[in-house]
Amino acid sequence: MKIGIIGPGALGTFLAGIIGQDHEVILLGRKDLPLNRVRISGKTDVESSIQYSINPSDLTPCIYMIFCTKSYDTKQAVELVRPHISPDTGVISLQNGLNNERIISEFVDPERVIGGVTSHGITYRSPGEVFHAGQGYTYLGLYPKGTNEHVYGFAHILQEAGMKVEMVDNIYGHIWQKVIVNACINPLTALTGLKNGVLLEHRELRDFMEKVCYESRDVAIKHTDLPDDDILKEVERVAEMTADNHSSMLQDIQRGRRTEIDCINGAIVDAGKSVGAETPLNHLLQTLVKGRELSSLRSI
Numbered sequence: 424m425k426i427g428i429i430g431p432g433a434l435g436t437f438l439a440g441i442i443g444q445d446h447e448v449i450l451l452g453r454k455d456l457p458l459n460r461v462r463i464s465g466k467t468d469v470e471s472s473i474q475y476s477i478n479p480s481d482l483t484p485c486i487y488m489i490f491c492t493k494s495y496d497t498k499q500a501v502e503l504v505r506p507h508i509s510p511d512t513g514v515i516s517l518q519n520g521l522n523n524e525r526i527i528s529e530f531v532d533p534e535r536v537i538g539g540v541t542s543h544g545i546t547y548r549s550p551g552e553v554f555h556a557g558q559g560y561t562y563l564g565l566y567p568k569g570t571n572e573h574v575y576g577f578a579h580i581l582q583e584a585g586m587k588v589e590m591v592d593n594i595y596g597h598i599w600q601k602v603i604v605n606a607c608i609n610p611l612t613a614l615t616g617l618k619n620g621v622l623l624e625h626r627e628l629r630d631f632m633e634k635v636c637y638e639s640r641d642v643a644i645k646h647t648d649l650p651d652d653d654i655l656k657e658v659e660r661v662a663e664m665t666a667d668n669h670s671s672m673l674q675d676i677q678r679g680r681r682t683e684i685d686c687i688n689g690a691i692v693d694a695g696k697s698v699g700a701e702t703p704l705n706h707l708l709q710t711l712v713k714g715r716e717l718s719s720l721r722s723i
C-alpha cells in the first residue's frame with residue numbers, strides 16, 4: 424500500500440520509518456534532500472527504505488495521507504496536496520494543536536478525515552534520522568466523532584508497525600486532552616530548556632503545570648467531554664513516559680524555528696474567549712514563548 428506522509432520533522436520521519444517496514448512510503452517535504460532511508464534509534468530500532476519527494480504529485484495514488492507538518496502550516500499543506508487526494512484516500516492529522524482536523528475538513532470530505540493524537544517522545548537528529556525517547560499511546564477516530572472503515576484500516580497499519588493504537592468515538596475530546604498535555608509541558612520546557620521529566624521533579628514547576636492544566640480543563644469542558652476525569656494524571660503520565668525527551672517546542676527553540684505556541688496555548692486562549700472563560704496563565708505562557716522565539720530567531 425502507498426502511504427503519504429506530509430512533513431519530514433520528528434514525527435513524520437518516525438512514522439515513515441515504522442510504516443516503511445511494510446509499505447511504500449512517500450515522505451513529502453519542502454527542501455530538496457538526497458533521502459531514501461530513515462533510521463530510528465532509542466526505544467525503537469528500525470531502518471527503512473522510503474521515497475522522499477518535494478513534488479506533491481508523487482503522492483498520487485495514496486490510500487492514506489498523514490499530516491505531520493507544524494500546525495501553523497496545515498492550511499497551506501492541505502491546499503498543496505488536495506489535488507492529489509483521491510476519493511478513496513483517508514486523510515489523517517497526527518499533529519499537535521487544536522484546529523488541524525477542522526482546517527482539513529474544509530477541503531476534504533469529512534467522512535475521510537481522521538483525527539489522531541499520539542504521545543510518543545521523538546527527537547529530530549538530522550534529515551532521515553530520529554531518536555525515539557519515549558513510548559506513548561495513539562488514539563484515532565473519525566473527526567469530530569465516530570469511527571468508520573478508514574479509521575479501522577489506518578489503525579491496523581500502525582498496529583502492524585508495532586504501535587499501541589486505540590480507536591475512539593470522541594476523538595475531539597482526545598485532541599483537547601492532548602492540547603492540554605502540550606499546553607502544560609511544551610512551553611515550560613521551551614522556556615527553561617529542561618527535559619519533560621524534570622518538570623515533575625521540581626515543586627514550583629509541578630505546581631505551575633497543575634494550575635495551567637486546570638485553567639485549560641475549565642475551557643475544554645465547555646467545548647467537549649474529556650476522556651479522562653483526572654486530566655492532571657494524564658499530563659503527569661505523558662511527562663513521565665517521555666521524561667528523557669526534549670519537547671517539540673524546546674526542539675524548535677533550539678533550532679531557531681517558529682514554535683506551535685499559538686496553536687496550543689494560543690488556541691486555548693481563543694477557545695476561552697469564545698465561551699467567556701479567563702485564561703491568564705495560558706496567555707502568559709503564549710507571550711513568554713513568543714518572546715523566547717523572537718530571541719532564538721534573532722540569534723540565528
Ligand code: PAF
Pocket residue numbers: 519541542543544545604605608609619661665668669670671672
Ligand atoms: O510535542 C511534544 O513534544 C510531544 O507531543 C510530547 C508528547 C509532549 C512529548 O514530548
